Structures are given as structure tokens and as C-alpha cells.
Amino acid sequence: MPDIAPRTRTAFPLPLLYAAAFVVIGLALLVYGATTTALIPPAKVLLALTGLGLLMNGAARLGKAWAGPDFDIVFWFAAAWLVLLGLAALLAPWLPLAEERDVAATVTEPVFETPTFTGAHPLGTNGFGLDLLARSLHGARSSLLISLSAVLVGTVVGGAIGLVAGYLRKTLDRAVGLATNSLLAVPPLILLIALATVLEPSLRNVALSLALLTVPSMVRLSRATTMAYTNREFVVAARAMGAKRSRIMLRELLPNVLLPITSLAIVMISVLIVAEASLSFLGLGIQPPEPTWGNMIAEGEGRVFKEHPHIVLVPGAFLFLTVFAFNIVGEKARRRWDPRSVKL
Amino acid sequence: MSLATVRRLALGAAELVGVLLIVSIGVFSLVVLLPGDPAVAILGPGHPPSAYAELRQELGLDDPLLTRYLHWLGGVLQGDLGRSIVPPQGEVSSRLVSALPVSAEIAVLGLLIALVIAVPLAMWSAYREGGVVDRIISAGTFGVLSVPSFLAGLLLIWLMVNSLGWFPRSEWVRLSEGDLLGNLHHAFLPALTVALVELAMFTRVLRGDLIVTLREDYILAARAKGMAPLRILVADALRPSSFSLVTLLGLSLGRLIGSTVIVEYLFSLPGMGSLVVNAASQGDYPVVQGAVLVIAFIYVVINAGIDFSYGHLDPRTRRVHA
Numbered sequence: 001m002p003d004i005a006p007r008t009r010t011a012f013p014l015p016l017l018y019a020a021a022f023v024v025i026g027l028a029l030l031v032y033g034a035t036t037t038a039l040i041p042p043a044k045v046l047l048a049l050t051g052l053g054l055l056m057n058g059a060a061r062l063g064k065a066w067a068g069p070d071f072d073i074v075f076w077f078a079a080a081w082l083v084l085l086g087l088a089a090l091l092a093p094w095l096p097l098a099e100e101r102d103v104a105a106t107v108t109e110p111v112f113e114t115p116t117f118t119g120a121h122p123l124g125t126n127g128f129g130l131d132l133l134a135r136s137l138h139g140a141r142s143s144l145l146i147s148l149s150a151v152l153v154g155t156v157v158g159g160a161i162g163l164v165a166g167y168l169r170k171t172l173d174r175a176v177g178l179a180t181n182s183l184l185a186v187p188p189l190i191l192l193i194a195l196a197t198v199l200e201p202s203l204r205n206v207a208l209s210l211a212l213l214t215v216p217s218m219v220r221l222s223r224a225t226t227m228a229y230t231n232r233e234f235v236v237a238a239r240a241m242g243a244k245r246s247r248i249m250l251r252e253l254l255p256n257v258l259l260p261i262t263s264l265a266i267v268m269i270s271v272l273i274v275a276e277a278s279l280s281f282l283g284l285g286i287q288p289p290e291p292t293w294g295n296m297i298a299e300g301e302g303r304v305f306k307e308h309p310h311i312v313l314v315p316g317a318f319l320f321l322t323v324f325a326f327n328i329v330g331e332k333a334r335r336r337w338d339p340r341s342v343k344l
Numbered sequence: 345m346s347l348a349t350v351r352r353l354a355l356g357a358a359e360l361v362g363v364l365l366i367v368s369i370g371v372f373s374l375v376v377l378l379p380g381d382p383a384v385a386i387l388g389p390g391h392p393p394s395a396y397a398e399l400r401q402e403l404g405l406d407d408p409l410l411t412r413y414l415h416w417l418g419g420v421l422q423g424d425l426g427r428s429i430v431p432p433q434g435e436v437s438s439r440l441v442s443a444l445p446v447s448a449e450i451a452v453l454g455l456l457i458a459l460v461i462a463v464p465l466a467m468w469s470a471y472r473e474g475g476v477v478d479r480i481i482s483a484g485t486f487g488v489l490s491v492p493s494f495l496a497g498l499l500l501i502w503l504m505v506n507s508l509g510w511f512p513r514s515e516w517v518r519l520s521e522g523d524l525l526g527n528l529h530h531a532f533l534p535a536l537t538v539a540l541v542e543l544a545m546f547t548r549v550l551r552g553d554l555i556v557t558l559r560e561d562y563i564l565a566a567r568a569k570g571m572a573p574l575r576i577l578v579a580d581a582l583r584p585s586s587f588s589l590v591t592l593l594g595l596s597l598g599r600l601i602g603s604t605v606i607v608e609y610l611f612s613l614p615g616m617g618s619l620v621v622n623a624a625s626q627g628d629y630p631v632v633q634g635a636v637l638v639i640a641f642i643y644v645v646i647n648a649g650i651d652f653s654y655g656h657l658d659p660r661t662r663r664v665h666a
Contacts, residue, residue: 181359182366185644189602190620190636197624197632198377274492278606281494282621297495305502312502316495324490 016065022058026051035116075332078325085322089140098131100138101289112308123314126299132314135291139315140322142292146203147272150210155265157211158218163257165219166226167249176219183216192275196284206285210272214265221264225257263333270326277319293319353652360648367640368420371633372413378629425634430626436634439619444638446615451604453531454538455593461539462546467577469547470554482551485544493603497537497610504533534611538603542596549592553585594650601639 029051033044060073088095098121099105109129113121123132165176186194192209199205229235235252243252279285280294288295293315300312383396383405400406404415419426425436469481488496557563558581566576605617612618616635623631 178359178362178366182363182370184598185363185367186370186636186640187598187601187643189605190639193605193620193624194371194374194632194636195377197627197629198374270490277492278494278602282606282609282625284621284624294494297498300498305498309502312495312498316498319492319495320490323492324487327486327490 015061019058019061019065022054023062024058026054026056026058030055072332075328078328081321081325082329085140085318086144088137089144092134092137092141095137097134097137100130100134100291103128103130103289112311114308115310115314124310126296126311127304130291132296132310135296136293136315136318139291139293139296140318142203142286142290143273143276143322146207146210146276146286147269150207150272151214151265151269153207153211154214154268155218155261158215159222159257159261161215162219162222162224163226163249163253166223167230167245167253173223176223180216180219183212188213188275189278192279193282193284196279201285201287203286206276206279210275213275214268214272217268218261218264222257222261225260226253229253229256259337263330263337266326266333267330270323270330273319273323273326356648356652360644363644364641367644368417368637369413371637371640372416374629374633376409378627420637425637426630428623428628428631430623430628430631436631439631440616440634440638443614443616443619446613447601447604447608447617449527449531450534450538450607450613450615451600453535454600454604455542457535457539458542458546462543462550463582465543466547466550466554467582469551470558471573471577473555473558478551481547485547488540488544491540493537493541494606494610496540497534497607500533500537501610530613534607534613537607537610538600541603542600545592545596546589549588550585553588554581557581557585590650594647597643597646601643 030048031051033047033049033051036044036047056073056077059077060071063071063073063076099109107129109125109131110121111125111127111129113125115122115124115132121131121133123136125131126135161176165173183191191213195205195209195212199209230253235248238248238252276285277292277294277297280292281298283295283298285294286292296315297312297319300308305312383399383403387395387399404412407415416426423437425440427433427435428439465481465485469478472478491499554577563576563581566580571580604615605620607613608615608617609621616639620632620635622628623635
């Protein structure tokens with residue numbers, strides 16, 4: 001007989017009141033710290049961070065009271081950021097944003113305006129008076145478009161190759177293995193740079209290069225998972241009943257391979273976002289005037305960053321938050337769908 | 345050496361050669377993907393057609409692809425990686441030879457810094473599992489993993505060079521100039537940038553393994569005997585917990601090379617990274633080909649070495665083959 005202590009319920013859940021107060025005060029501090037002009041920057045940052053901490057703490061308590069102790073506030077914040085960013089990126093051309101590309105249209109705009117989170121340029125402007133919020137959102141557009149399509153192509157191609165090779169084995173498997181090892185023999189960024197040397201830096205070419213980067217690890221995971229399932233009872237039963245090889249692969253193996261592959265794909269998205277940003281930062285990816293986070297950060301090289309840190313910090317924050325959010329979501333997916341740790 | 349070991353070595357070597365051959369084919373076929381005529385790229389526009397034809401003849405561009413590949417591969421095997429097509433058109437191999445030590449120094453120094461910081465952090469974190477320090481370290485390392493190295497480098501420059509003025513920005517001092525201190529002073533910040541991601545990775549992996557080890561009975565026995573926590577961690581727990589870390593060292597090599605490339609570009613160091621990035625932006629394909637080939641060679645050989653030495657480090661994997 002397990003020891004069950006009777007739960008005493010207070011008439012009024014006082015901790016919840018604290019939690020709600022935390023959320024309200026935290027939000028107030030965050031907004032005040034971000035928008036005030038009365039304080040010096042370090043004090044503003046400190047205030048905003050304190051506010052953020054309080055907000056997270058309060059929201060976590062509220063969430064736990066509402067949805068149970070497994071409630072993961074960071075995950076929900078990450079998911080909310082991704083949804084918001086995705087929507088904003090999708091709708092960027094139709095949102096009332098200032099000019100992000102055409103320097104001729106911004107002759108009269110202030111240059112290097114610092115972010116105030118209010119007014120016409122909430123996140124400030126760059127050296128040409130282009131609006132950083134608009135540029136960051138349009139950058140998110142190309143960054144997300146490139147990495148999502150690259151992951152999709154890489155996962156489909158790599159997953160299919162791995163499945164077929166893992167099921168049919170023999171010469172095909174050996175050839176696929178050698179090709180995979182050869183692709184993995186070149187460090188990822190070096191492969192990208194080598195391809196950038198000869199390819200035109202268009203959206204399509206960058207996405208294809210990144211897709212090529214995802215293929216080998218997808219092949220490995222898909223092949224290994226397929227092999228682990230090939231001798232399971234339901235596959236043997238299907239074979240004994242005379243199912244064709246294509247049917248076994250599509251109806252028996254594919255559903256089982258799909259989940260681990262999807263969780264690797266989510267992790268891969270953040271890897272590819274970083275790779276794309278690195279390439280643009282090096283000047284080998286999407287070229288200006290088309291804004292991307294990488295080439296926006298590259299604008300801050302040298303003296304500019306020293307005098308106007310927001311040129312780097314604004315796109316840097318977008319990049320960090322997005323990569324962080326995909327990592328959090330990916331980690332959660334991996335824990336749920338793939339107990340074996342996946343080595344990239 | 346037993347027969348099985350020899351057989352394993354031979355198979356590994358054969359696979360290694362196969363992979364390198366395929367990589368060399370891939371690297372060579374970059375030229376095929378190249379838009380436009382290399383002869384025009386070298387001479388520049390505005391020459392009579394005969395000049396282009398002559399250069400094409402001289403470079404062997406009119407030969408069939410297989411002949412060109414074999415010719416190129418023959419040169420590579422003799423250490424001749426061709427000449428750069430962008431002035432000054434120096435030999436690729438001599439440029440690589442002067443760039444390689446810089447990159448190697450940054451990478452090795454970065455790895456050392458990462459280890460020196462990660463091991464105590466992981467020990468502290470694992471010893472106080474679930475405590476405030478552990479939570480801060482875990483959250484911090486997870487955050488660091490989401491910072492791309494070029495961003496981390498820029499932030500470090502902002503903090504250490506511009507605001508605090510502790511480190512110089514550029515002007516690399518070569519080790520061969522004998523000024524070790526000056527060299528280290530310049531190399532530290534780039535190496536720290538490279539170290540950051542690795543540091544986070546190492547801390548997380550070592551922490552996980554240490555937590556498992558600390559639950560073992562012999563640790564409990566050591567504790568019961570009244571040994572100091574630090575002694576238990578360093579002398580008893582660290583070695584059996586470090587196998588995943590050793591594996592990770594090999595896996596992190598590719599990422600390390602990648603971040604070294606970016607960091608060199610950022611700090612304008614005269615290493616492989618700057619070489620390959622500048623060559624790539626000028627379309628100087630012979631330099632890119634040479635650099636990729638050399639990097640891939642180093643990468644594959646080190647990885648094979650780690651795979652092989654793993655059996656010597658971990659007795660449990662040895663018994664399987666015996």
C-alpha cells in the first residue's frame with residue numbers, strides 16, 4: 001500500500017498570485033527597460049534581463065499549475081518565437097514595414113539610428129538608412145526558405161537512399177556507404193565554400209548545396225534504422241505473406257524510419273541556418289542588396305560595430321533566437337522520437 | 345599484432361584510399377561545374393582568340409576529362425597542386441604550406457582551451473547535479489551552442505578589443521619569428537572563439553558521463569572512506585567517464601575546421617581559412633581545389649587514427665575482437 005498523503009488545499013492559491021504578479025512585473029520591466037530613454041544602455045539591458053527572468057519564472061509557475069509539472073516553459077517560448085517569426089517572414093512583403101533594400105528610397109531617412117522599439121524604425125537603421133526590422137524579417141524569409149527547403153530535399157533524398165540501401169544491402173549498400181563516407185570526408189563548411197567557388201550564389205544554388213550537406217547524415221540514420229527493423233517480426237511476416245519489396249519498404253519500414261529522421265531534420269534546420277548565415281557572412285552566399293542575417297552582420301565589420309553595435313546585435317539576436325528555438329524544439333523531438341542519441 | 349588486427353588495418357587503409365580517390369574526383373570536377381572559360385578568367389577579356397586557344401592548349405583544357413583528371417592526380421601525388429589563376433599566380437602548394445601552421449595552431453590551441461575549461465566545469469556541474477550551478481552551466485552551454493562562431497567572434501572582439509583593449513585586433517606574429525608571447529597574444533582570442541562551441545559540447549558530454557560514474561559503488565566507497573570530493577572527481581571518476589569525450593574529439597574535428605576557417609577570416613589571420621575564402625570569392629579554383637584536398641586528407645587521416653586508437657583507449661572495445 002503506497003503512502004498517500006492527503007493533500008491540503010488552501011482556499012486561495014497564493015503561489016499563483018505570486019506567479020501572476022511575476023509575469024506582470026516582469027513584462028513591465030522588460031518593456032520599460034527596452035523602450036526608456038532615461039537610462040544608460042547597461043542599466044537598460046540589466047532591467048530588461050531582470051524583467052525577462054521574472055517573466056519566465058512567473059510563466060513557468062503558471063504553466064506548471066495549469067498543465068502539470070511537465071510543462072516546459074522554454075519550449076513554449078521557443079515554439080512561440082518560431083511561429084511568430086515564420087508568420088512575419090511569410091507576410092513580410094505585405095506588412096507595413098519601412099524600406100529594406102532600395103537605398104535610393106531612403107536618402108532622407110536617418111542613418112545608424114539606434115533601436116528604440118518605438119517610432120518609424122523600432123530596431124534602428126543601417127548606414128544607408130534602411131530599416132533593420134524590415135531587413136531582419138526579409139532576412140528571415142530567405143534564411144527560413146533556404147534552410148527549410150534544403151532540409152526537405154536532403155531528408156527526402158537521403159532518407160530514400162538510406163532506406164533502399166539498408167534494405168537491399170549487397171553492392172548497392174557498399175557503393176552508397178563509400179559515397180556517404182566520401183561526402184563526410186570534407187568538413188561541411190569547406191564543402192559549401194568549394195561549391196560556392198563555382199556556383200552562382202542564388203537562392204536555389206545555396207539551398208541545393210545545403211541539401212547536399214544534409215544527405216550523408218540522413219542516409220546513415222535512415223540506413224541504420226532500416227537495418228534495425230528489417231528482421232523484426234512484422235517485416236518477416238509481410239515477406240512471408242508474399243509482399244513485394246517495394247511494399248515492404250513503403251508500408252512496413254518507411255513509417256518506422258520516418259520519426260527518427262524527422263527529429264534529425266529539425267536539428268539539421270538550425271545547423272543549416274548557421275551554415276547559410278556563415279556563408280553570407282563570408283560574402284559567398286546570398287549577395288547584397290538582398291538582406292540575409294549573415295550579410296547584415298557582415299556590415300558591422302571593423303569600425304562600424306564599435307560605433308554602432310546594433311548593426312550586428314539586431315540580426316545577431318534574430319539569428320541566435322532562431323537557432324536556439326530550433327535547437328530546443330529539435331532536442332524535445334529527439335528525446336521523444338529517438339531514444340538513441342543521434343550523432344551528426 | 346594478430347592476424348585480425350592486420351586484416352582490420354588493411355581493410356581500413358583500402359577504404360581510406362577509396363574515399364580519398366572519390367574526394368579527389370569530386371574536387372577535380374569543380375572545374376567542370378565552373379561557369380565560363382578558365383582561359384578567359386586567367387587572361388582577362390580582350391585578347392585575340394588565338395591567345396585563348398594557346399592557353400587552353402597549354403593548360404590541357406582541350407583534352408578529354410579522364411586524361412585531364414589523371415594528369416592532375418599525377419601532379420597532386422607529386423606535391424604539385426597547380427598554380428593560382430589570380431595574380432600573383434603563385435604555386436598553390438607553397439601557399440598551403442605557409443597557411444597550414446597558422447590554422448593548425450588556432451585549432452589545437454582552441455581545443456586545449458576548450459578542454460581546460462570544460463573539464464572543471466563538467467566536474468563541478470556533475471558533482472552538484474540539479475543544483476543552481478549545474479542549472480546555470482547547463483543552460484549556459486545550451487545557449488552557447490546556438491551562437492554561430494562568427495557572431496561569438498564579433499562579440500568577443502567588441503568586448504575584449506574595443507571595450508577593454510586587452511588584445512590586439514590583427515597583425516599575426518608567426519611562431520617562426522621566435523616571439524612566442526607575441527604569437528600567443530594574437531592567437532588567444534581567435535582560439536577562444538573556436539573553443540567556445542567545443543567547450544559547450546565537451547562540458548555537456550562529460551557532465552552526462554560523470555553523473556553516471558558518480559553513481560557507481562566504488563565512488564560511494566571512496567566517499568565513505570572520507571576522501572575529498574576533488575580527489576574523488578579527479579582521481580577516481582574522471583578517467584572512466586572520458587571515453588565519450590575522446591570519441592567526441594574526433595567528431596568535433598569537422599566543426600573545428602569550419603569554425604577555424606570563419607575565425608581566421610574574421611581576425612584576418614593568414615591561415616587556410618582566409619586563403620580558401622579569398623580564393624573562393626575570386627573564383628580562384630586551383631587554390632580552392634588544393635585547400636579542399638589537403639583539408640579532406642588531414643580530416644580523414646585523423647579520423648581514421650582516432651577510430652583505430654579507440655581500441656587502445658577503451659579495453660572494452662578490444663575484447664570484442666580478441
